[in-house]
Every structure is written in C-alpha cells, then in structure tokens.
Amino acid sequence: MKQPYVYITKKIPKEVIGPLEKIATVKMWNGESEKVPVEFLKREVANATALFTTLDDTIDHSIIENSPQLKVISNMAVGYDNIDISTATKHSIFVCNTPDILNDTTADLAFALLMSSARRIVEGQQFIKDGYWKDWGPLLMVGRDIHHKTLGIVGMGRIGEKVAKRATGFDMEVLYHNRTKRDSVGEALNATYCSFDELLEKADFIINLLPLTDETRNKFDESAFSKMKNTAIFINVGRGMSVVEEDLIYALQNGEIASAGLDVYRHEPISNQHPLLKLDQVVLVPHIGSATIETRTKMMQLTVQNIVNVLEGKYPEAYVNKDVKL
Numbered sequence: 001m002k003q004p005y006v007y008i009t010k011k012i013p014k015e016v017i018g019p020l021e022k023i024a025t026v027k028m029w030n031g032e033s034e035k036v037p038v039e040f041l042k043r044e045v046a047n048a049t050a051l052f053t054t055l056d057d058t059i060d061h062s063i064i065e066n067s068p069q070l071k072v073i074s075n076m077a078v079g080y081d082n083i084d085i086s087t088a089t090k091h092s093i094f095v096c097n098t099p100d101i102l103n104d105t106t107a108d109l110a111f112a113l114l115m116s117s118a119r120r121i122v123e124g125q126q127f128i129k130d131g132y133w134k135d136w137g138p139l140l141m142v143g144r145d146i147h148h149k150t151l152g153i154v155g156m157g158r159i160g161e162k163v164a165k166r167a168t169g170f171d172m173e174v175l176y177h178n179r180t181k182r183d184s185v186g187e188a189l190n191a192t193y194c195s196f197d198e199l200l201e202k203a204d205f206i207i208n209l210l211p212l213t214d215e216t217r218n219k220f221d222e223s224a225f226s227k228m229k230n231t232a233i234f235i236n237v238g239r240g241m242s243v244v245e246e247d248l249i250y251a252l253q254n255g256e257i258a259s260a261g262l263d264v265y266r267h268e269p270i271s272n273q274h275p276l277l278k279l280d281q282v283v284l285v286p287h288i289g290s291a292t293i294e295t296r297t298k299m300m301q302l303t304v305q306n307i308v309n310v311l312e313g314k315y316p317e318a319y320v321n322k323d324v325k326l
C-alpha cells in the first residue's frame with residue numbers, strides 16, 4: 001500500500017520528525033531564510049495526506065481544495081487564523097494546534113516586553129552603545145514603576161491567566177476584559193472583570209492577548225488609544241491585526257500613550273525601515289512569544305504527534321474543528 005505523504009513547510013530537526021518517517025513519506029521545505037512560495041506549496045501539497053504548517057503559512061481555500069487527499073493540517077502555534085477553518089471542516093480535514101504548552105513561555109515574553117518598555121532596557125543599552133553615558137544623573141533614563149501599578153489584560157485565556165499570576169508577584173492590581181466574565185479565574189488570580197473602555201481608562205499597562213477574529217480585528221484603534229492614560233504602556237503578544245498600526249504610531253508620537261512593546265505586527269516580517277523602529281520608546285521583537293528551546297521543541301513534537309494520530313486512525317491530541325469526525 002502507498003505510504004501517506006506529509007509536507008512540512010519549515011526546516012524541522014530530524015529527531016523530531018522521526019515518528020512521522022516511520023509511517024509516511026516526509027518532504028520538507030528547505031529554504032534557509034525564505035518562506036515556501038505559495039504556488040510551490042500548492043503543488044507540493046496537491047497529493048499530501050498531511051500538512052505541517054507554521055503561523056506564517058496562509059492555508060486558504062485554494063490550497064485546501066487543491067489537495068483532495070488531505071486529512072490533517074497541523075499548525076505549530078496556538079493560533080490558527082492563518083487557516084481557512086470552514087473550508088477545512090467542509091472537507092473533513094482536522095485542523096490541529098499546540099495549546100497550553102506555550103502558556104508560561106508566552107506569558108514570560110509578555111512580561112519581558114512590559115518590563116523592558118517600563119524600565120527602558122533597550123533604550124538604555126543603545127544609549128551606552130552610542131557613547132552618551134558620561135555620568136550618573138538623578139533623572140537619567142528614568143522609567144516607570146511596574147510594582148503596585150494596574151495591569152489590564154485584554155483576552156483572559158490560558159496565557160492571560162499566566163500573565164495575571166506573574167502580576168500578583170509584582171503586587172499589581174489586575175483588571176481583565178474578555179468576551180465572557182470568568183468568575184473562577186477572577187477569584188483565583190484576584191483579577192477584576194471590567195468593560196474594554198474601563199480597562200483602557202484605568203490600566204497603567206495594557207496587554208493584548210486576543211486571538212484574531214472578525215471581532216478582534218482593528219480593536220486597538222485611534223479611539224482605543226485615545227482612552228488610555230498618557231502614561232500607559234501598550235503590549236501586544238496576541239495578533240498584529242488587532243492593532244491599527246498607524247493609530248498606535250500616532251498615539252506614541254503625540255504623547256497619547258507613553259510606550260509600547262510589540263511581538264506581533266499586521267504584516268510579518270516587518271522591514272528594518274518600519275516606522276515603529278523610528279520611535280525610541282518602542283521595544284520590538286520578531287514574533288518570539290513561544291520561542292524557547294524547551295517550548296518550541298514541545299510544539300514541534302505535538303504538531304508531529306497530531307499528524308501521527310490522524311495517520312493511525314485516531315483523533316489528534318489537539319484540534320480546533322470539533323465537527324470533523326474520523
């Protein structure tokens with residue numbers, strides 16, 4: 001019998017794909033720094049049974065409908081806004097993700113951005129590199145306190161809970177806004193539910209953790225930034241499309257908010273000419289929320305395991321379109 005064929009859109013360590021190679025023919029995109037071109041991917045996937053993707057691969061209806069053998073799309077991310085879920089579901093294709101294993105790591109990064117922005121870590125290093133550090137000054141590189149301030153978490157899911165837990169160690173007051181009020185989480189983490197507007201008005205730090213949906217697209221716009229305190233620090237580790245970047249830049253340039261720490265952008269990767277890079281008070285990292293060796297290894301393993309399960313006739317360990325049945 002012909003072996004199933006699995007296509008992987010990124011270079012993955014040999015030892016991680018071992019379990020797949022035992023049961024399938026595996027082909028992998030070999031580009032060093034360049035992403036697999038869409039037309040090439042379409043051809044490669046036309047006969048595939050399974051597809052291993054990452055969050056920057058757009059798997060739209062044209063790719064799915066051109067792949068009649070496809071049984072599973074396994075995305076190495078908790079988010080899955082890059083995949084056309086309804087078309088996949090219509091064709092009974094499992095769409096898998098990697099939830100939970102990245103919660104603490106992503107919360108760490110959110111906090112790292114918060115602290116770097118508040119305490120001007122990147123600016124401070126640049127100041128030394130540029131040779132400006134001549135003496136100690138009472139107000140040299142002063143930032144803002146983190147402890148005893150108010151943190152506003154927008155999107156209180158599993159990563160939000162981990163962020164709230166970290167905030168309690170800093171004696172912060174935690175506000176959150178979510179589609180639904182989560183009483184158990186609120187009590188356990190001493191986090192208070194409030195409306196989006198109230199959170200924007202009261203929080204010193206605002207962390208966006210929302211997944212990208214039609215409701216969350218462009219949520220942080222001119223009107224949202226204008227409601228924040230002038231001293232507010234905005235952190236985004238959710239999705240770039242939730243933020244209208246021109247409005248964020250305007251708010252930063254005009255002192256409507258104090259600074260920002262960003263892991264995600266509307267169009268990734270951003271170039272080194274992006275206007276956000278011209279603002280000293282902004283800390284930018286290249287979508288590395290889950291990027292630790294421990295977590296990325298677990299994510300790759302789960303992405304592979306989800307495929308192995310389907311190829312062996314079992315349900316995947318983590319999948320998002322529950323209407324698909326074996």
Ligand code: DGY
Nearest residue numbers: 077078079288289290
């Ligand atoms: C995800 O997995 O969706 C995150 O954006 C990774 O950092």
